[in-house]
Amino acid sequence: MNDTTAGTPKLSWWRRLSGGLKRTSSALGTAVADLVTKRKLDRAMLDDIEDVLLRADLGTEVAVRIADAVGKGRYDKAISADDVKTVVATEVEKVLAPVAKPLEIDAAQKPFVILVVGVNGSGKTTTIGKLAAKLSAEGRKVMLAAGDTFRAAAIEQLKIWGERTKSPVIAGAQGSDSASLAFNALTEAKEQKLDVLLIDTAGRLQNKAELMNELEKVVRVIKKVDASAPHAVLLVLDATVGQNALSQVEAFHRTAGVTGLVMTKLDGTARGGILVALSEKFKLPVHFIGVGEGVDDLAPFTARDFAQAIAGIE
Ligand SMILES: Nc1nc2c(ncn2[C@@H]2O[C@H](COP(=O)(O)OP(=O)(O)OP(=O)(O)O)[C@@H](O)[C@H]2O)c(=O)[nH]1
Ligand SMILES: [Mg+2]
Numbered sequence: 001m002n003d004t005t006a007g008t009p010k011l012s013w014w015r016r017l018s019g020g021l022k023r024t025s026s027a028l029g030t031a032v033a034d035l036v037t038k039r040k041l042d043r044a045m046l047d048d049i050e051d052v053l054l055r056a057d058l059g060t061e062v063a064v065r066i067a068d069a070v071g072k073g074r075y076d077k078a079i080s081a082d083d084v085k086t087v088v089a090t091e092v093e094k095v096l097a098p099v100a101k102p103l104e105i106d107a108a109q110k111p112f113v114i115l116v117v118g119v120n121g122s123g124k125t126t127t128i129g130k131l132a133a134k135l136s137a138e139g140r141k142v143m144l145a146a147g148d149t150f151r152a153a154a155i156e157q158l159k160i161w162g163e164r165t166k167s168p169v170i171a172g173a174q175g176s177d178s179a180s181l182a183f184n185a186l187t188e189a190k191e192q193k194l195d196v197l198l199i200d201t202a203g204r205l206q207n208k209a210e211l212m213n214e215l216e217k218v219v220r221v222i223k224k225v226d227a228s229a230p231h232a233v234l235l236v237l238d239a240t241v242g243q244n245a246l247s248q249v250e251a252f253h254r255t256a257g258v259t260g261l262v263m264t265k266l267d268g269t270a271r272g273g274i275l276v277a278l279s280e281k282f283k284l285p286v287h288f289i290g291v292g293e294g295v296d297d298l299a300p301f302t303a304r305d306f307a308q309a310i311a312g313i314e
Contacts, residue, residue: 013299018309020267020291025312027270028056028088033081041074049084056270056310057242058092059277066091089311092276096303101285103260105135106231111143111189111197113222113229115182117215117256118236119248120203123264123290125154127236128198129161130290130298136165140195145185146171147178147218148202158200164295178202178214179221186225199230206251216255234287236262237278242271249282262298264290272310 018025031052039045046067053063070079070087105112114131116124125148132142144162148154152174162169170185182199189197201218204211222229235258237245252258266272266289279286286301 014305014309016291016297017266017289017299017305018314021272021306021309023268023270024056024266024272025310028052028273028310029081029085029312031055032084032088036079036081036084039078040076041071041079042076043071046071053088053273057273057277059273059280062091062095062276062280085311085313089307089313092310093303093307095276095280096286096301096306099279099283099286100301100303100306101260101287102300103232103234103287105140105196107195109226109228109231111186111194112231113186113189113197113199113226114232114234115199115201115219115222115230115256116234116236117201117252117258118203119205119238119241122203122236122238123262124148124203124236125157125161125200126293127234127262127264127288127290127298128158128200129165130295131288132161132165132167132198133295134298135196136167141192142167142196142198143185143189143192143194144169145182145197145199147182147185147199149174149176149178149181150202154200154202179218182218183221183225186222186229190225206248212251212255215252219256232259233257234260234262235284236264239263239266239272239274240269242274243277245274245278246281249278249284253282253284258284260285260287262286262288262290263301267291267297275306276310 035048050063050067069091116128118124136142144158144167146155146158155171159169172181233256235252261284263275288298289301290298
């Protein structure tokens with residue numbers, strides 16, 4: 001990436017992404033650089049490279065594939081850290097390219113219903129706020145539904161995002177039924193012919209059957225108002241959890257029919273590689289990534305940028 005486009009949104013986003021992924025890329029890059037200096041490539045080196053990739057959460061299949069690609073035609077030759085980084089970026093991009101898909105809002109749906117799910121603290125409410133800002137900046141009429149009825153603070157948090165983004169918020173009393181809240185919000189959004197309804201849900205661990213059943217009920221009740229809804233079910237994943245994200249995807253997909261992923265907190269984690277393992281395993285679309293708490297810190301997911309950032313290519 002060169003500096004000739006300084007000041008464009010593209011570059012500033014690149015800075016934020018590569019800055020955010022610094023801990024992941026330096027865990028990879030430094031380890032690889034240490035491995036390849038003053039050695040000729042042999043099987044032992046490839047095994048070591050594979051270990052580094054596994055520790056970066058890329059997953060076994062991808063790690064093996066990258067190590068094989070590094071070895072191709074290079075046995076008994078000196079190899080530079082940059083060579084390895086280039087191979088890592090190329091192979092990672094191959095995995096990510098098919099899943100990097102924008103979230104498409106079908107304008108024929110009034111409203112287009114987006115249900116946001118995930119474990120506690122993954123970044124659901126913040127992502128809804130960031131999305132509401134984006135979608136309303138594009139000229140869409142957005143409504144927020146405070147489906148996390150467990151905590152009073154959750155309702156307040158969503159209301160603040162509603163004020164910031166000038167979007168109406170439908171909320172019930174704390175402790176009220178989240179499925180009926182979703183029902184009411186959708187009915188209201190339909191009457192008002194709004195463009196998008198973003199439904200927040202309470203955080204729940206993927207192994208808590210009772211809470212997962214409740215989520216299933218939310219989906220079921222939404223369908224009573226509009227059989228085609230929810231039109232998107234976004235699973236928000238916290239990158240810092242590493243391998244646990246795999247079982248989160250499995251459980252939420254089974255319960256709520258996840259249509260796409262958003263990965264948050266890619267800033268300041270050395271575990272950004274988990275997105276590669278998830279993409280390889282589930283092939284679910286990845287729509288957005290979050291690299292900070294601010295309203296602008298959510299960006300569409302692009303395979304090449306992510307692959308280069310993770311490989312530590314400047
Ligand atoms: N660094 C960083 N922090 C984030 C990001 N996204 C969200 N956060 C922070 O993570 C914390 C939890 O975010 P919330 O949006 O409240 O998460 P939630 O999933 O709604 O949490 P529960 O409703 O409790 O399940 C907040 O402090 C957010 O500011 C991100 O991309 N990067
Ligand atoms: Mg929340």
